[in-house]
Amino acid sequence: MKKILIFGATGFIGKELTNHLQKSFDVNVISRNPDKAKKIFNDSINIVTWDFKSVKTLSKIFSTMDVIVNLAGENIASKFWTKSQKRKILNSRIDIGKLISEAIVISEKKPKLLIQASAVGYYGYNTIDKCNEDSPKGKGFLAYVTDKWERSTQDLETHEIKRIIIRTGVVLGTNGGIFPKLVKPVKLYLGSNFGKGNNWISWIHIKDEIRAIEFLINNKSSNGIYNLVTSQPVQSKHLNQIIGKSLKRPVWLKVPKIFLYQLFGKMAHELLLSNQKVHSIKLESEGFNFLFSRPEDAVNDLLKKQ
């Protein structure tokens, strides 16, 4: 059975990934807070302890693993983007990336694959011209962060260790991310669009995110950069309408853009109002099938549990 070690397993994507992969892999988790990890996962998951400093110790741990998945990093939407928070968002990612990369390089028996998280923010916050895996880096803080984040493990390529970068879009799921934050006000008859709601969201259902990562681990020929988004980006007002329709609630309020800019500054631009039409070319061409391509199907699936 392949041994996998996951960084950031206690987060929104990591929890679902860990629980799913344990059906077919020997899954190990590394966390800054092992007690938190123990509470989240059942006894079948091995919680690996590491001081988050020693490259040598990490290299010994890696010598026993086949695949490393790195999802770790300060949450980008949980706090205002002050200077120190932006530094945390950046450094938390590049520090772990560099440690992982250095440890793999010096490990006696090297893992065969690193799956490195990134985001479609790489293409910039206003990318209405279709972009795909070959498109250049765009503008903005998130483009800067994701670029540095991806580069933090780039050294592996010179050592011929397989590295797959997953540039993920907005993940729709009920246990984290943006979706519960959109659903809550709609349930309370307070559903509202940000500005005109014309901005495009490139998204993926949490089940497809997890399936895509599993596919990339198993598919021997997969390598390099993959956009994890469906082929149907959705305008934010349309997504709200779909949620409203599914919950039988109107979405009639509008939060003016100026208010969002005043309150959130640059964060409004890049998170709440970001406008991205990103396409995934490689994943489907290599044989992956999305369970949810239409936003209506994704929303109805997620809301049927509520």
Ligand SMILES: NC(=O)c1ccc[n+]([C@@H]2O[C@H](COP(=O)([O-])OP(=O)(O)OC[C@H]3O[C@@H](n4cnc5c(N)ncnc54)[C@H](OP(=O)(O)O)[C@@H]3O)[C@@H](O)[C@H]2O)c1
């Ligand atoms: N959710 C999305 O829609 C989305 C979209 C695109 C890209 N991504 C990226 O994919 C990754 C996983 O997303 P997610 O939504 O699951 O994130 P999340 O819920 O915020 O979880 C991230 C994990 O990273 C670790 N972490 C948090 N703060 C950290 C810090 N300051 N330093 C080091 N580690 C820290 C935590 O694990 P421990 O406390 O156990 O160490 C946490 O469980 C993230 O890096 C995110 O940027 C997410």
